[in-house]
Amino acid sequence: xxxxxxxxxxxxxxxxxxxSLSAPxxxxxxxxxxxxxxxxxxxxxxxxxxxxxxxxxxxxxxAVILEGKSIAKxxxxxxxxxxRRMKSGIGKFPRLAVVLVGDRRDSHTFIxxxxxxxxxxxxxxxxAQLPQKxxxxxxxxxxxxxxDETDVHGIIVQLPLPQHxxxxxxxxxxxxxxxxxxxxxxxxxxxxxxxxxxxxxxCAPRGCVELxxxxxxxxxxxxxxxxxxxxxxxxxxxxxxxxxxxxVSMLHSYTKNPEQITSEADIVVADVGIPxxxxxxxxxxxAVVIDMGTNQVKDRRDHSFHVSGDVCFEEAVxxxxxxxxxxxxxxxxxxxxxxxxxxxxxxxxxxxx
Amino acid sequence: xxxxxxxxxxxxxxxxxxxSLSAPxxxxxxxxxxxxxxxxxxxxxxxxxxxxxxxxxxxxxxAVILEGKSIAKxxxxxxxxxxRRMKSGIGKFPRLAVVLVGDRRDSHTFIxxxxxxxxxxxxxxxxAQLPQKxxxxxxxxxxxxxxDETDVHGIIVQLPLPQHxxxxxxxxxxxxxxxxxxxxxxxxxxxxxxxxxxxxxxCAPRGCVELxxxxxxxxxxxxxxxxxxxxxxxxxxxxxxxxxxxxVSMLHSYTKNPEQITSEADIVVADVGIPxxxxxxxxxxxAVVIDMGTNQVKDRRDHSFHVSGDVCFEEAVxxxxxxxxxxxxxxxxxxxxxxxxxxxxxxxxxxxx
Numbered sequence: 075x076x077x078x079x080x081x082x083x084x085x086x087x088x089x090x091x092x093x094s095l096s097a098p099x100x101x102x103x104x105x106x107x108x109x110x111x112x113x114x115x116x117x118x119x120x121x122x123x124x125x126x127x128x129x130x131x132x133x134x135x136x137a138v139i140l141e142g143k144s145i146a147k148x149x150x151x152x153x154x155x156x157x158r159r160m161k162s163g164i165g166k167f168p169r170l171a172v173v174l175v176g177d178r179r180d181s182h183t184f185i186x187x188x189x190x191x192x193x194x195x196x197x198x199x200x201x202a203q204l205p206q207k208x209x210x211x212x213x214x215x216x217x218x219x220x221x222d223e224t225d226v227h228g229i230i231v232q233l234p235l236p237q238h239x240x241x242x243x244x245x246x247x248x249x250x251x252x253x254x255x256x257x258x259x260x261x262x263x264x265x266x267x268x269x270x271x272x273x274x275x276x277c278a279p280r281g282c283v284e285l286x287x288x289x290x291x292x293x294x295x296x297x298x299x300x301x302x303x304x305x306x307x308x309x310x311x312x313x314x315x316x317x318x319x320x321x322v323s324m325l326h327s328y329t330k331n332p333e334q335i336t337s338e339a340d341i342v343v344a345d346v347g348i349p350x351x352x353x354x355x356x357x358x359x360x361a362v363v364i365d366m367g368t369n370q371v372k373d374r375r376d377h378s379f380h381v382s383g384d385v386c387f388e389e390a391v392x393x394x395x396x397x398x399x400x401x402x403x404x405x406x407x408x409x410x411x412x413x414x415x416x417x418x419x420x421x422x423x424x425x426x427x
Numbered sequence: 428x429x430x431x432x433x434x435x436x437x438x439x440x441x442x443x444x445x446x447s448l449s450a451p452x453x454x455x456x457x458x459x460x461x462x463x464x465x466x467x468x469x470x471x472x473x474x475x476x477x478x479x480x481x482x483x484x485x486x487x488x489x490a491v492i493l494e495g496k497s498i499a500k501x502x503x504x505x506x507x508x509x510x511r512r513m514k515s516g517i518g519k520f521p522r523l524a525v526v527l528v529g530d531r532r533d534s535h536t537f538i539x540x541x542x543x544x545x546x547x548x549x550x551x552x553x554x555a556q557l558p559q560k561x562x563x564x565x566x567x568x569x570x571x572x573x574x575d576e577t578d579v580h581g582i583i584v585q586l587p588l589p590q591h592x593x594x595x596x597x598x599x600x601x602x603x604x605x606x607x608x609x610x611x612x613x614x615x616x617x618x619x620x621x622x623x624x625x626x627x628x629x630c631a632p633r634g635c636v637e638l639x640x641x642x643x644x645x646x647x648x649x650x651x652x653x654x655x656x657x658x659x660x661x662x663x664x665x666x667x668x669x670x671x672x673x674x675v676s677m678l679h680s681y682t683k684n685p686e687q688i689t690s691e692a693d694i695v696v697a698d699v700g701i702p703x704x705x706x707x708x709x710x711x712x713x714a715v716v717i718d719m720g721t722n723q724v725k726d727r728r729d730h731s732f733h734v735s736g737d738v739c740f741e742e743a744v745x746x747x748x749x750x751x752x753x754x755x756x757x758x759x760x761x762x763x764x765x766x767x768x769x770x771x772x773x774x775x776x777x778x779x780x
Contacts, residue, residue, distance in 0.1 A: 095613060096625060104628070108647075173517050177444075242623060252529070259613055260612055260613045260616055262619050265616075266619050267458075267615055268658070269460060271449045284456075305620055309619065319461075319679070323675070325674055328672040328674070329674040330674070
């Protein structure tokens with residue numbers, strides 16, 4: 075058989091498809107849509123059970139601290155250097171568009187951190203700030219216009235969006251080629267499928283693997299347990315560690331005995347969102363622990379706030395062979411990975427890679 | 428900020444994107460691209476180790492046989508009935524396009540099975556058969572033309588393709604809305620991300636979950652082990668079981684001690700491609716076993732061939748609480764799931780769902 079129809083008509087179909095990138099109805103096959111509700115545990119109590127094999131480490135810490143700040147700095151220096159050479163060589167530079175809706179204080183803080191980091195390495199930024207009550211069509215128009223602008227190489231839509239806006243629709247409209255957060259389903263699919271290359275890998279998983287690789291942690295053949303399955307961290311980290319040939323188990327709030335499964339893992343990644351939920355007695359002696367949690371915790375005495383991870387550091391550091399601190403672990407590396415994604419996108423746009 | 432650029436220009440970007448749905452270069456971050464080479468084990472030898480806890484079952488079988496043929500028949504009857512009503516109601520019916528390249532005997536056999544099943548339920552089929560040495564552009568044109576045809580609701584490109592053709596490129600060109608095999612990265616991404624709805628779920632995972640649900644096997648909170656990570660079965664099954672809130676571990680050829688991890692699972696899914704590799708002593712007493720293997724095995728005596736699964740059935744049936752036979756287990760249900768996917772696509776096209 076030979077095709078007699080040209081490709082023009084085909085594009086018509088694709089355009090239609092791209093306005094609605096997924097099926098309208100929910101087949102029961104996809105399973106019940108349950109919220110992930112973890113039960114916080116009292117992290118001030120002593121561990122209820124501390125296996126004998128771990129007693130050796132009590133009071134002593136041999137763990138390597140997987141410090142992220144210096145690695146982040148190294149990556150930033152490299153990105154800044156490449157951008158400098160790009161500017162002097164072809165007179166061009168990367169540009170990031172940020173879409174921010176509403177007044178959430180934490181969102182504004184995160185955006186400020188990202189903008190500052192971009193500024194430090196020579197990435198130009200443009201911010202579209204929309205009111206809390208903006209219409210969905212207005213938001214979609216803004217994203218679409220950034221898709222169109224050839225001198226915008228990356229687009230970030232700061233999440234979460236206000237309730238009345240459909241996050242899925244907005245992410246679907248984002249061009250996968252400018253999706254520097256790596257959240258578009260096309261990029262996620264190409265991350266999941268072995269041999270495929272997404273345009274972008276989400277920044278937190280890239281940060282996690284960067285930390286492991288730079289510290290010489292072998293991933294292939296190791297048992298990795300991911301605790302928590304958020305779209306931005308846990309899920310893509312499980313996919314990326316599988317691409318590195320780890321044997322991955324994905325734990326979530328419906329998992330029975332997460333402690334027991336975690337205690338078998340060589341690499342433990344925590345992405346729960348509850349301070350200190352992962353205790354020292356969850357860990358195998360010598361495990362490598364990556365803590366992706368960044369929880370605001372109120373001090374009982376002076377009511378000040380500090381950032382705490384998902385892992386009880388004081389306990390874990392006595393059992394683990396290596397562990398990331400919070401703050402100063404995965405966080406800074408994640409930000410530098412965003413810069414690296416934006417640079418990669420610009421290079422692709424300028425046909426430099 | 429308000430957008431001043433229309434959406435027309437945006438489509439330009441998307442069209443470009445769709446010609447190349449993934450990044451051209453391979454970042455080291457994606458991990459080494461290693462082949463999955465399982466070492467076949469001598470399946471005629473007795474198990475080297477049989478835990479005491481399993482001895483009870485020796486010689487006795489209490490397992491429910493998860494028979495697939497009758498379930499497949501029920502689904503087919505339902506699909507055929509819906510198509511009949513569709514024809515009499517609106518005078519329309521589903522249509523499947525099959526693209527077959529080259530002379531592989533097994534591919535021709537598989538296609539014949541699918542075409543026959545379509546015929547039985549009233550799905551019209553059109554086959555585009557291309558020569559072994561066809562040019563890639565020719566194949567892409569054929570797929571594109573089927574994308575364009577509004578009265579084609581599903582497209583199957585029979586895999587594997589001859590070596591000189593880029594499978595990734597061909598699957599990427601396929602409209603996600605007609606991808607009834609569910610292999611397009613956009614559909615895979617929407618299967619991976621919780622809350623999202625792919626247009627299609629791959630047929631083998633749907634078959635697996637259909638068997639579990641129809642036999643009343645609870646999935647939520649259960650430990651599931653998937654042995655093997657093929658794009659068509661193991662990978663999407665791991666994603667689908669996660670959507671059903673199982674705690675999933677993904678085993679592959681680089682996994683150390685697959686026996687030990689498998690022995691902790693409530694649900695075991697085998698997708699290795701090696702006959703009888705999963706032995707009875709790999710299993711926890713009472714596990715539910717889904718065998719996705721369909722291996723051609725030569726009889727030593729009369730040199731005839733028979734189909735064997737990845738699980739040593741005679742041993743597993745004594746330990747498991749339920750197990751699929753091969754043949755007659757997942758296979759027939761998988762075919763009926765394809766028919767169901769094609770029907771769903773037609774209904775969507777006719778705006779009946």
